[in-house]
Amino acid sequence: MSSPLRFDRAHTDDLMSFLAASPSPYHAVANAAARLEEAGFRQVEETAAWDGSAGGKYVLRGGAIVAWYVPEGAAAHTPFRIAGAHTDSPNLRVKPLPDTGAHGWRQIAVEVYGGTLLNTWLDRDLGLAGRISLRDGTHRLVNIDRALLRVPQLAVHLDRSANTEGLKLDRQKHMQPIWGLGDVEEGDLIRFVAEEAGVDAEEVTGWDLMPHAIEPPSYLGRDRELVAGPRMDNLLSVHAATAALAAVAGQDDADIPYIPVLAAFDHEENGSQSDTGADGPLLGSVLERSVFARGGTFEDRARAFAGTVCLSSDTGHAVHPNYAERHDPTHHPVANGGPILKVNVNMRYATDGSGRAVFAAACEKAGVPWQSFVSNNAMPCGTTIGPITAARHGIQTVDIGVAILSMHSARELCGADDPYLLANALVAFLAG
Template structure:
């Protein structure tokens, strides 16, 4: 297909906005701020967990660290009204700055980092890295910081010094992943002083930090027909962006007042490390939000039980496209491809939460949206990953469906997907939230 024909087939507005979202979201803290900005434009207002909540119709959201919960209350919904929840996560595998960051060797200044999540280590070699995250001040407030410039680099050993590198690279996670950022002796306190100065703060006012590296190369379209999207953090900011766009569209739509469900976005942190935190899917955060919205509408335990019995959660996370160079690693009868629409993820050992009834819910949403969809299941000889889906299903006792889009290079510093799929996913999520 020619470039002109392809562009005529696909409106890139959604993917263009995804590229902008990825650029402003190098950390989970930035991702929730970027999503909140989009929700504010759609009429949502921020609420505090420490305040009492009311039952007035409209959109609300709360931020806790790197997690965001958002929901829309239609007019006149009773406390027993079920929810339609889209679950996502804001974190991505990367290299994160240690508590004592300044280190070095042999005349090089370096930054001590810890590996976060399941990282293909070689993808972080020889990349220009920036820093992002948050600085926490002595008064407990936090300041976001985003340094989109080549500050750090993890240099690979030259092939002249390791002639066997192409026979299989072995990287020591402690010794070989320490980035350089200059020359000279180790200068204790220099990294945080530098970051604080760039944020307009005094180093002595900084009491803590949550800083991480990110590839400064921006997201971009790829291929002859620009039908692919190459970008960092597609897993899982693509789903966060799609769900945010879908919720904003539902809340702004002509039928918002008459929705049969309460639509909810749950964007958790720390999925890549097991979700065990106060902002992860294993925390009571989502359950508390649902309970409090029921209570604000005058509900009791009976109303809660009725509401959750009719609730469905769509867990949206990235999945695997068939890899042309490793076809044998995939299940022979299930070869999801980019731009083929969202994928329904199934695993009978409950690594994904989808069952037959959930499949029907997902298929109905895709049909309503006019969106094609595909099925994904792992090769029996290859271990299957997991998501927040089974956690959410088990913790809240609600029906949960796992979906996503097909991609290559998952967890790499830079991933690859179809340029059409983000819009197709968002369209399916919108239809799901509308019921």
């Protein structure tokens, strides 16, 4: 029998605030951590010895966060229930030597990150965000959330074929934003960023900076049944999983048969191969240390992993009304139809029949509708952290998400109900 929904449209309101406040992976994990702190979680350092006490804990590493809740009296071999996601989005990233320009224009040298839709970054007011690394080894978050940069498109008078043959963009030549007039000065950008951050430019020894669209998320449509905003892929899932973990941690410990976990990784959009990516050791290390901190043995670790299930939550494709032929003819996920189960028999998604049953049970318990997604056989299928998580850690993994339009655009579109439907399904899953 299904339970009443815990989250409603207020969750979507909060998602829009989360998106606006998280212009980089580093901001996203800081904001997720702040929400968990409010729910009673505490940060533990990887360099410190861990204890096996009950309660909520989390680890921050760069643009990744792993958080878990240990119910009172949990055995060392207690399996985990993991909500997995990623914090990065396709965008533009500032190069090591950022100051460039030509013909009287000052520009910023950027590199294309992930599979972004380049044209969506044109003629858009952009801010600049990320983190700077200081000489003493600390980091400082930076968010210059005002119109600072712009990638200007060539006027149609100088590119008559743009509307007939399609826009052709060179990733190196055409994507460098302008931010002023005058001669190029070495060190100019970092001096400006340091001033904005309130530090001496001489103390800045490294940076991870990225432009972001400054237009805030908004409801869209006659009945406000849609949401438009940046970085839904995949901060929508990070936000839902964070809310779900906090909600489960607020329940009676006796009602939590598993150890619920949030694992939000960086660098999914370029292959996950980093110390903060899903293909790195972070998740396995945290789970193992949790077992051992509770007095467990390698046998307990093996038992816990054998009973563990991960829902890898990432956005998927809603059927596009203008390009319906690009989708599988019998699988047309729609906005506000509930979360999607993502299936690919070639294991680009990790879902199998057993995983489908786990997901269906969680949605039924939560009273949430759900949909199935498969790619058109003639179109290449994307992938997620799901297969990586399953293969690296030997744990059952199921790929799910929310159906959206304009994936990998600077501004994406989803149904206004789907974020909270996903969060409710994750609560039911994490709580067992």
